[in-house]
Amino acid sequence: MKQRMDWTKIMLFSAAGIVAAILGASLSLLIFGASPQPAARGEGQALIGGAFDLVDVDGAARNEEMLLGETSLVYFGFTYCPDFCPTELANLAAVKRRLQSTGDDVQIIFITVDPERDTKELLKDYVAYFHEDIVGLTGSLDQVTAAAQAFRVYFEKVDDPDYPGEYTMNHTTLVYAMGPDGRYVAHFGAATPPETIVEELTKARAGG
Numbered sequence: 792m793k794q795r796m797d798w799t800k801i802m803l804f805s806a807a808g809i810v811a812a813i814l815g816a817s818l819s820l821l822i823f824g825a826s827p828q829p830a831a832r833g834e835g836q837a838l839i840g841g842a843f844d845l846v847d848v849d850g851a852a853r854n855e856e857m858l859l860g861e862t863s864l865v866y867f868g869f870t871y872c873p874d875f876c877p878t879e880l881a882n883l884a885a886v887k888r889r890l891q892s893t894g895d896d897v898q899i900i901f902i903t904v905d906p907e908r909d910t911k912e913l914l915k916d917y918v919a920y921f922h923e924d925i926v927g928l929t930g931s932l933d934q935v936t937a938a939a940q941a942f943r944v945y946f947e948k949v950d951d952p953d954y955p956g957e958y959t960m961n962h963t964t965l966v967y968a969m970g971p972d973g974r975y976v977a978h979f980g981a982a983t984p985p986e987t988i989v990e991e992l993t994k995a996r997a998g999g
């Protein structure tokens with residue numbers, strides 16, 4: 792009798808779970824279905840992206856208008872990063888080469904979260920190592936912080952466990968895809984294979 796009760800409960804919970812899953816799916820459909828409407832910046836659109844004021848490796852001022860007219864992949868990191876950033880930039884460079892090989896392209900933007908050490912010169916050499924057309928951006932700490940906040944990117948200066956007296960940066964390792972209208976399209980977790988990113992970008996373009 793007790794066992795039967797428990798089964799009933801489990802069944803009820805499962806049913807509730809399925810209903811919740813269906814509701815969740817409908818809700819996300821609703822949200823995603825509603826998102827493509829043209830809206831002014833910051834109004835009812837995905838909360839990723841927004842205004843930023845930075846400089847590129849040649850010292851030219853760059854802002855969010857650089858996103859207009861082409862698809863972009865935006866990634867925040869720093870040149871001293873021992874692991875995630877080199878891997879990610881290599882992946883993003885591979886995405887760009889793949890797209891270029893089919894007559895397509897994507898703008899890769901690398902924004903440093905360590906403007907203190909990442910000079911324009913250092914950043915220039917660093918991004919060029921992965922691909923000659925990766926855009927490296929930096930700025931004052933305030934400008935970089937504002938840009939990171941616009942993309943909901945977290946970063947923090949912490950003691951480097953490997954080098955006493957030195958620091959390293961903890962930071963979000965997501966890659967943000969922005970459409971030619973400058974708006975958020977998708978994001979990719981660290982080390983997403985280049986072919987997956989290419990596939991998703993191609994799908995997103997086909998879907999409009």
Ligand code: NI
Nearest residue numbers: 868872875876
């Ligand atoms: Ni990194």
